[in-house]
Amino acid sequence: MENNKKLEEYRRRYRAEFIGAGYNGWLHLAFTVSASVAVITYSLFLLKDPTWYQWLTVPLAFIYTNLMEYWGHRGPMHHRRRLLGGVYQRHTLRHHRFFRQDAMAYGGSRDFHAVLFPPVLVVFFLLVTVVPSALLVHWLLGANVAWLYVATVFGYFLNYELLHFSYHMRAESWIGRLPGMAALRRLHTQHHDPRLMQHYNFNITYPIGDWLFGTLYWPEAVEDRAPSAASN
Template identity: 85%
Template sequence: MKNNKKLQEYRQSYRADFIGRHYNGWLHLAFTVSASLAVIAYSLLQLKEPTWYQWLTVPLAFVYTNLMEYWGHRGPMHNRRKWLGGVYQRHTLRHHRFFRHDVMAYGDSRDFHAVLFPPVLVVFFLLLTVVPSALLVYWLLGANVAWLYAATVFGYFLNYELLHFGYHMDKDSWVGRLPGMATLRRLHTRHHDPRLMQCYNFNITYPIGDWLFGTLYRTDRNTESVRAC
């Protein structure tokens, strides 16, 4: 009870300190979805008779982005870095305090602020990560592969945001009852246990990186028996 009271007090302070008076959670969600779909659609419209082997870009870029998700989460999102302190602060010090393994659901649409990437980070993601890497792919492998790469990366980003949003909805909602959602939500919920978050389940979407690097926490054993981080 004491811990729940502290969590609710933090939620109230977060809402007062970090969420602007004019913030609209549904507009935030709409921006994330529409901006991502616009980039995906534009990229796909640039394709010019792609060959079958160029389409292999999609699964390769999917795995690559999954591993970037893993290392980004395990690295700067959970460990303070000199030039990325804001990422650590927003994720570990705020998001993990707002959502705990036993209180995972947001309250109302203003709490979307604590779930979704800020619009400025979406633009940052586009300009400072996707554009340079897509230009490198273009230089090495040509225009079709570069456009498929960009579409896949942004498709993955949108998938990431929607899945993560779903994990923080009520587990009995229609989203929570979608096939596979209960399993993925359970993995993320375990990550939000303060005793596990520095060691396990760093993939927010599909646990490819966690499986490869031995950080997938899968059992239903009592977390008291988990080895110390």
């Protein structure tokens, strides 16, 4: 009861301090979707007769982005890093306080602010990470591979945002009842347990990185490890 009271108090304070009066959650979601779709469409439009082996860029870029998601989440999003303190603050100190493993659903559209990446971070992601890496890919492997790389990375980013958004909807919603959604939501819900969040389930989308690096939390497999990990 006391924990629920503290959670509601923090949510009220977050809404008052961090969400501007003019914020519109649906516009925020629309920006995320439309900006991503625009970049994907533009990238695919610029393709010129790609060969079959150039299309291999898609699964390779998918795996690469999944691992970047994993290390970005396990690293600066959960550990304070120089020049990236804002990422840690927004994710660990705010998002994880706003959503607890037993209180995962947002209360209304203004709470989208606590779920979605801010537009400024989307622009930062584009300019600081995607553009330089795409230019390197272009230099090494040509234009088609570079555009396929950009399309895949932004497709993955959109997938990331929509899945994460879905995890913070009510479980009984029609999206929550989609095939496979319950399992993915469960992994993320376990990550929001304060005992586990620094140690397990860092992939927001598909647990490839967690499987590779031994941080996939399945209660029946590592039930005895959770308390000791939490005490470290």
